Amino acid sequence: MLGHDDTSRRLPSGPAVRNGVIGDFAEEETWRVFRIMSEFVEGFEVLRRVRPAVTVFGSARTIDSHPHYTMGYRLGEALALDGFSLITGGGPGIMEAVNKGARAAGGKSVGLNIVLPFEQKANDYLDIHLEFRYFFCRKMMFLKYSCGVIVLPGGFGTMDELFESLTLIQTCKYPRFPVILMGKDYWKGLLEWLEETMLAESCISPGDMNMYTLTDDIDEARAIVKEHYQRLLTGGIYGMPAGDTIVD
DSSP states (O other), X not given: OOOTXXXXXXXXXXXXXXXXXXXXXXXXXXXXXXXXXXXXXXXXHHHTTSOSEEEEEOOSOOOTTSHHHHHHHHHHHHHHHTTOEEEEOOSSTHHHHHHHHHHHTTOOEEEEEEOOSSSOOOOSOOSEEXXXXXXXXXXXXXXXXXXXXXEOSOOHHHHHHHHHHHHHHHTTSSOOOOEEEEOHHHHHHXXXXXXXXXXXXXXXOGGGGGSOEEESXXXXXXXXXXXXXXXXXXXXXXXXXXXXXXXX
């Protein structure tokens, strides 16, 4: 802790410091706006060509011998055969499994990677690869071009993506879309807590418990996404002409 007479670690004073902020740092903050803008522009330009698409979230730490990895691969493969592009975080683990399955089925495999000091490295199964410095730009791209979200087991990042999706639906900031949780045993404790604690304490409404579907059945997940997508197409509101269809 600095004493009253210790000036060795104080901020410099004078014209370079305004409101306690060093001038060069303030300048850096201004340029950051343009970096943020560039991530949005690149995302809009590249991803508008991937529709129809489904976003899949899941752990970067899942090894390829784990049943959740196999589930991700089969899910990516099945949705690609249905005509959907698959969007993931572009990293290893479940993200890799989904991208690998999509590519094996001849589908479009998309990865939205985040620059981190550890863990996150782009996998080898991406047809389209974008890198982001800012989580909020990346999150927008996950949802803007998807007609559904499927969430496999994961850690803090996956939870963040899940609850942001639910919050957008709950607050009507985004048109309602399917949120599908896969891995019943994994999600059981969390969903029980939502009902027995969060709902019981009136922190959410009973209807909020209907904003997601829990299943281990890939065919059920496919059917939910396809049904929602066809409803979007009926109104021509998904950036494609009304009447277009996907593979049955």
